[in-house]
Amino acid sequence: MEKKGILTVVSGFSGAGKGTVMKELLRRYPSRYALSISATTRKPREGETNGIEYFFLTTEEFEKMIAEDELLEYARYVEHCYGTPKAYVEKQLQAGKDVILEIEIQGALKIKEKFPDALLLFISPPSAAELKRRLVNRGTEEMHVIEARLKRAEEESCGIENYDYFVINDKLSDCVEEIHAIVGCERSRVSRNADLIYNIREELSGISKGE
Amino acid sequence: MEKKGILTVVSGFSGAGKGTVMKELLRRYPSRYALSISATTRKPREGETNGIEYFFLTTEEFEKMIAEDELLEYARYVEHCYGTPKAYVEKQLQAGKDVILEIEIQGALKIKEKFPDALLLFISPPSAAELKRRLVNRGTEEMHVIEARLKRAEEESCGIENYDYFVINDKLSDCVEEIHAIVGCERSRVSRNADLIYNIREELSGISKGE
Numbered sequence: 001m002e003k004k005g006i007l008t009v010v011s012g013f014s015g016a017g018k019g020t021v022m023k024e025l026l027r028r029y030p031s032r033y034a035l036s037i038s039a040t041t042r043k044p045r046e047g048e049t050n051g052i053e054y055f056f057l058t059t060e061e062f063e064k065m066i067a068e069d070e071l072l073e074y075a076r077y078v079e080h081c082y083g084t085p086k087a088y089v090e091k092q093l094q095a096g097k098d099v100i101l102e103i104e105i106q107g108a109l110k111i112k113e114k115f116p117d118a119l120l121l122f123i124s125p126p127s128a129a130e131l132k133r134r135l136v137n138r139g140t141e142e143m144h145v146i147e148a149r150l151k152r153a154e155e156e157s158c159g160i161e162n163y164d165y166f167v168i169n170d171k172l173s174d175c176v177e178e179i180h181a182i183v184g185c186e187r188s189r190v191s192r193n194a195d196l197i198y199n200i201r202e203e204l205s206g207i208s209k210g211e
Numbered sequence: 212m213e214k215k216g217i218l219t220v221v222s223g224f225s226g227a228g229k230g231t232v233m234k235e236l237l238r239r240y241p242s243r244y245a246l247s248i249s250a251t252t253r254k255p256r257e258g259e260t261n262g263i264e265y266f267f268l269t270t271e272e273f274e275k276m277i278a279e280d281e282l283l284e285y286a287r288y289v290e291h292c293y294g295t296p297k298a299y300v301e302k303q304l305q306a307g308k309d310v311i312l313e314i315e316i317q318g319a320l321k322i323k324e325k326f327p328d329a330l331l332l333f334i335s336p337p338s339a340a341e342l343k344r345r346l347v348n349r350g351t352e353e354m355h356v357i358e359a360r361l362k363r364a365e366e367e368s369c370g371i372e373n374y375d376y377f378v379i380n381d382k383l384s385d386c387v388e389e390i391h392a393i394v395g396c397e398r399s400r401v402s403r404n405a406d407l408i409y410n411i412r413e414e415l416s417g418i419s420k421g422e
Contacts, residue, residue, distance in 0.1 A: 128411055153415050160412075201369070203339035207361055
């Protein structure tokens with residue numbers, strides 16, 4: 001029997017480097033993971049393609065998906081809406097792939113409600129000063145947006161206790177391997193091996209009875 | 212600040228190969244782990260040395276340790292008593308070492324009560340038939356003892372749900388690396404990084420206030 005994949009939610013402060021980490025995880029282990037593609041109403045940044053980084057939707061299209069219950073979760077973040085299309089995630093999990101959702105904290109908590117055995121990871125730079133430095137160096141946003149992101153980071157930092165793991169993104173490669181190890185170990189959780197444990201118990205019972 | 216070590220309890224059916232796995236884990240990562248040495252009233256097997264595999268005690272000596280509260284837990288298993296001397300475990304954890312307790316299921320549950328953040332691993336052979344084969348092949352015990360161990364395994368299998376991880380010992384090397392990975396990932400648990408998370412939150416709050 002093919003084991004069902006693990007649903008892993010990855011969050012982190014804007015500027016923590018989540019996108020880069022996820023891209024590298026997928027590059028190293030393409031057959032293990034599937035990255036959920038979010039829908040969003042924000043405009044593509046330079047180099048982003050519809051259906052690759054995001055499904056870029058109009059507000060009307062986004063609202064239609066909500067109305068038809070085609071999103072696992074959705075939320076408003078700064079000025080835009082983000083959501084997780086349901087169909088793709090369920091298909092990949094059934095196929096035994098570990099599905100990564102890169103979503104913000106409100107969405108992560110909604111996923112945990114619907115899927116109590118989802119694994120929640122929070123990625124952070126080693127310090128707040130380093131977070132600010134990365135946001136400034138990215139050079140894609142004006143100062144008032146950066147300040148809004150830092151303010152948001154402060155708010156989000158109060159939700160970290162809802163996550164399972166806190167992963168520092170200092171060196172990219174270390175961070176990628178740490179996440180890979182965490183998801184890998186999750187496969188050995190007692191709660192994910194109920195069938196196997198049941199079978200061994202039944203077999204032991206048979207041996208005791210001299211079957 | 213040196214981080215406190217992780218207390219890991221390893222249990223498993225008698226014959227699962229716990230001893231061999233632990234010995235190999237310590238051989239590969241001697242600076243990371245400290246193996247707690249249990250006290251027992253059972254007689255040494257051939258090749259076992261007092262103070263290495265166990266502290267071999269008389270029943271009177273064992274009862275004196277109980278009376279003086281020098282054991283973290285103790286239990287009777289088949290005909291003999293086993294217990295975990297307290298002082299060594301606490302000293303190694305303070306020094307930042309991950310301490311492994313190889314104890315049976317009753318003791319594991321007592322440890323979890325006293326140390327709620329202890330990590331509980333259960334090691335099992337791939338099947339009950341394989342467990343029986345290993346016990347018979349060991350050739351150190353009479354058939355009625357093997358039967359008692361299998362009966363005991365059946366009872367113990369009902370307690371696996373109290374553990375965090377279920378690790379299959381099929382190939383020694385894989386099993387050792389899996390345990391090493393599980394304990395390593397545990398260091399990134401949110402619950403074990405409260406100080407770090409607190410510091411980042413405070414720092415973000417300072418940046419928001421323009422400090």
